[in-house]
Each structure stands twice: as structure tokens, then as C-alpha cells.
């Protein structure tokens with residue numbers, strides 16, 4: 001007889017039907033994805049970053065393929081919080097899965113203002129804090145690389161979330177990711193997502209110019225997966241295991257095996273980003289794959305696998 005598998009996960013108090021989400025910036029605001037897959041079956045949906053005012057983003061070219069990955073410098077192009085509330089929240093309200101809104105800004109006050117505008121909306125289970133943005137008040141250094149700033153921004157945004165979950169999205173562009181994770185816990189983070197992209201560069205050798213108009217971009221996709229798995233395991237062991245704080249693991253997930261690796265490393269749930277550009281329905285396939293893995297390994301609940309690497 002086949003093992004009955006429970007794929008549900010409680011993520012910082014939010015009930016998920018399965019542990020597989022979409023990653024921010026790769027599936028718009030859900031309507032873009034619905035032609036390709038059943039968005040109702042997703043474990044969770046994370047929106048593109050939303051900022052206080054609309055943003056055009058960076059000049060083109062702003063994405064380029066690399067070996068086993070891609071580089072992007074979209075520059076947080078988005079419709080801004082007012083249009084997001086008017087046009088997108090009504091769509092997100094219809095989704096049966098947990099919806100997290102990724103918020104971004106140039107100052108701490110920007111982030112607080114976006115969270116305040118959205119905290120009353122029932123469709124939203126929580127916020128993902130994108131701290132990989134340049135902080136204009138600190139000379140353009142990203143918020144997420146300085147532990148003190150990570151604590152400060154988390155502490156400032158938390159009261160603006162109206163009791164909804166605040167998930168801090170960690171950048172891998174640091175020497176020790178456990179230090180920024182600890183700082184976010186001190187600031188009141190309810191959950192983590194990791195990792196965001198690695199700062200990287202591609203050069204056109206004929207033109208002797210960077211391929212991206214922005215010069216640099218963020219590297220994502222399978223190329224970054226083993227580093228992402230390591231970082232999830234480090235944050236799990238050093239910070240979240242004791243504190244019972246869940247991790248949404250991401251970085252190069254393309255297959256069921258990739259997803260299981262992240263869960264064994266310490267993630268309670270996983271998100272798929274770049275792989276959506278190759279196969280937009282892969283998120284739901286990965287969830288089904290996790291069920292089959294559990295069945296064939298006599299695992300009753302996916303929750304048993306979190307952090308189960310020896």
C-alpha cells in the first residue's frame with residue numbers, strides 16, 4: 001500500500017498546502033503565470049518587488065543567459081503600491097495559496113510606507129523584505145550586507161506589518177550569512193527566505209563592454225544551487241533551528257531532487273525562480289515529485305525532512 005503523504009507545512013503560522021512557492025520577480029503578480037499552470041495548486045506565491053512609487057527599472061539589455069544560469073539587472077521595475085492595490089490585489093485575493101508581497105525601497109521609510117499601505121489586505125499572508133537594494137542614505141551599499149542595518153530595517157518594518165508574517169530575504173553577497181540572519185532575528189524577523197542573487201558580470205569580448213547596460217547584475221539559476229544549499233544549511237544550523245524560525249530556500253531549483261536537497265539542508269519550504277522561464281509549470285510538478293519521493297522513502301510528512309541531512 002502506498003504511504004499517505006502529508007505535504008502541508010505550517011510556515012510561521014501560515015498554513016501551506018504544499019511547500020513549493022514561486023520566487024519573487026519571476027512570475028509577476030500571478031495573472032502572468034495563470035496561462036501556463038494552475039496557480040491554485042501552488043504552495044505559496046511571492047510577488048515581484050513592490051515599491052512606494054512606480055519604477056521603470058534599468059535600461060536594456062537587462063538580462064543575459066550564462067552557463068547554467070542568468071544574470072539580471074531589472075532594477076525593480078514595478079507598478080508601485082497604488083496601482084498594485086487597485087489592479088493586482090483583487091487578482092491575488094482569488095488565489096487559494098499563501099500570498100507574500102515582496103517589498104523594496106531606497107530608504108527604510110520607503111519600506112515601512114509600503115508595508116503600512118498593504119497590511120490591512122486580507123489576501124496577503126505576509127511580506128518578503130527584499131534587502132538586496134541600494135540604500136541611498138548609506139551611499140548605495142545594499143541594506144542586506146550590514147548586520148546593523150539589517151537589524152534596523154527589520155525592526156522598523158515589523159510594526160508596519162499589522163501582525164502579518166515578516167520574512168527577511170537574505171543576500172548571499174556577504175562573508176558570513178549567519179551574521180546577517182542573526183541580526184534579522186534580533187530585529188524581529190518571523191521567517192527567512194534565501195538566497196537572493198549573486199552580484200556578477202558578463203563581458204562582450206568583441207565590444208569590450210559589459211553585456212548588461214547596468215554593467216553588473218544578479219546571477220541566478222542552477223549555477224548558484226550548491227552555494228545556496230550550503231547557505232540554507234548554515235543559517236539553519238547557526239540561527240533558525242533553535243529559534244523555530246522557518247526558511248524558504250531558493251537558488252537554482254529546477255527539479256524535485258533540487259527541492260529535496262534544500263529541505264534536507266533546513267528549509268521548511270522552497271521557491272522556484274529562474275526555472276519558471278524555461279518551464280512555467282515546473283513548480284507544481286516539483287510538488288508532485290516531493291509527494292512521490294516521500295512515498296518511495298516511507299516518509300509520512302514532508303515536515304520530517306526539514307534539516308534531516310546527517
Ligand SMILES: Cc1cc2nc3c(=O)[nH]c(=O)nc-3n(C[C@H](O)[C@H](O)[C@H](O)COP(=O)(O)O)c2cc1C
Pocket residue numbers: 023024025026048049070072074076102130169195196197219220221222224250251252253271272273274275
Ligand atoms: C528576472 C528576475 C527578477 C527578479 N526579481 C526579484 C525581485 O523583484 N525581488 C527579489 O527579492 N528577488 C528577485 N529575484 C530573485 C529571485 O527571487 C531569487 O531569489 C533568485 O533568482 C534565486 O532563485 P533562482 O535561482 O531559482 O532564480 C529575481 C530573479 C530573476 C531571475
